[in-house]
Amino acid sequence: MKKIIFIVAAIIVGAMVVGAVDSIRPFGEPGASPMDDYFIASALKDRSSENVVTSIVFDYRGFDTIGEAAVLFTALCAITALFREGRKKL
Amino acid sequence: MNNMLHVVVLALLVLSAFFALWFKDLISSVISLAAFSVMTALEFYILQAPDVAIAEAAIGAGLSTTIYIIAIRACGKVKKSDGGDGR
Amino acid sequence: MRPLSVVVRTGCDLFAWFLIVFGANVIIHGDVTPGGGFQGGAVAATFITLLLVAYGGKKVFSWVRPGIFNGMLIFGLMAFFLLGLMGFPNSFFYNFIAVPHEVVQATGHGVIPPSGTIALMDIAVGIEVAGALSIIVLSMFRGIRLFREGPMEEESGHDR
Numbered sequence: 001m002k003k004i005i006f007i008v009a010a011i012i013v014g015a016m017v018v019g020a021v022d023s024i025r026p027f028g029e030p031g032a033s034p035m036d037d038y039f040i041a042s043a044l045k046d047r048s049s050e051n052v053v054t055s056i057v058f059d060y061r062g063f064d065t066i067g068e069a070a071v072l073f074t075a076l077c078a079i080t081a082l083f084r085e086g087r088k089k090l
Numbered sequence: 091m092n093n094m095l096h097v098v099v100l101a102l103l104v105l106s107a108f109f110a111l112w113f114k115d116l117i118s119s120v121i122s123l124a125a126f127s128v129m130t131a132l133e134f135y136i137l138q139a140p141d142v143a144i145a146e147a148a149i150g151a152g153l154s155t156t157i158y159i160i161a162i163r164a165c166g167k168v169k170k171s172d173g174g175d176g177r
Numbered sequence: 178m179r180p181l182s183v184v185v186r187t188g189c190d191l192f193a194w195f196l197i198v199f200g201a202n203v204i205i206h207g208d209v210t211p212g213g214g215f216q217g218g219a220v221a222a223t224f225i226t227l228l229l230v231a232y233g234g235k236k237v238f239s240w241v242r243p244g245i246f247n248g249m250l251i252f253g254l255m256a257f258f259l260l261g262l263m264g265f266p267n268s269f270f271y272n273f274i275a276v277p278h279e280v281v282q283a284t285g286h287g288v289i290p291p292s293g294t295i296a297l298m299d300i301a302v303g304i305e306v307a308g309a310l311s312i313i314v315l316s317m318f319r320g321i322r323l324f325r326e327g328p329m330e331e332e333s334g335h336d337r
Contacts, residue, residue, distance in 0.1 A: 048278040069305065
């Protein structure tokens with residue numbers, strides 16, 4: 001009984017994955033791209049940075065990078081608090 | 091040429107993912123997971139995202155493998171010192 | 178963890194320094210080549226991981242002082258935040274020392290790269306990420322020694 005349920009679920013999930021892959025966009029042609037065109041055109045002209053990804057991460061979307069640094073700092077605080085050497089031995 | 095490379099890399103990806111689940115030995119499983127991560131980095135590089143490939147190769151294959159091995163060692167010691175799961 | 182064999186330690190001696198050099202290369206050239214602060218910092222943090230695996234915990238904790246990585250973390254975070262704050266009359270994270278591309282092509286550039294705060298933030302975030310990931314690995318390794326009470330068993334974490 002369990003195996004039948006497993007097989008049916010595997011067939012359904014596989015059909016959904018195949019359908020999703022079938023309707024994916026071709027490589028390198030996004031749907032709507034005015035923002036990408038603006039970034040690619042103005043990253044080299046205004047900021048003179050050849051790497052567009054870094055100019056987006058640190059300049060245009062700098063506020064999100066603050067969030068990423070906060071996430072890293074929070075993980076570090078949690079791990080340090082979890083593995084600290086207290087007075088009482090475990 | 092590019093299509094053939096895609097097929098080979100994806101097949102190795104599925105193979106290493108299968109072996110990561112199939113091994114009973116945890117260390118072998120972690121090494122297989124590192125191979126999975128290297129294959130993912132190669133796939134990102136083929137798909138023209140070298141930023142993500144560098145991050146994936148450094149974190150997935152370098153740091154997280156070490157962290158898993160450290161965790162496996164620590165669990166073994168806990169199990170040995172106070173009885174653990176009743177073995 | 179006990180130190181590994183002579184072969185692994187010699188390989189570590191040969192190849193560990195290239196990780197630092199490659200990580201610094203990725204960080205410093207973050208605005209021209211692929212990669213950036215986070216990627217270069219992660220590559221540079223792999224160095225301490227390789228030392229830890231090859232030489233064991235006792236030697237590495239006698240070599241490094243974890244306060245150095247703490248200082249790296251705080252310095253990088255503060256430099257990143259202050260560089261973002263310095264462009265404030267216009268907006269947060271305004272690139273206030275960027276030079277446009279025509280001017281750079283006409284005159285060349287000096288010490289500070291023409292992309293302005295992008296390259297400086299790359300260096301700051303790279304230092305921060307290298308320190309943070311090193312602290313994570315080192316403190317997780319120190320967490321093992323808290324659990325050690327009896328004699329060290331060898332290879333006891335297997336599932337067999």
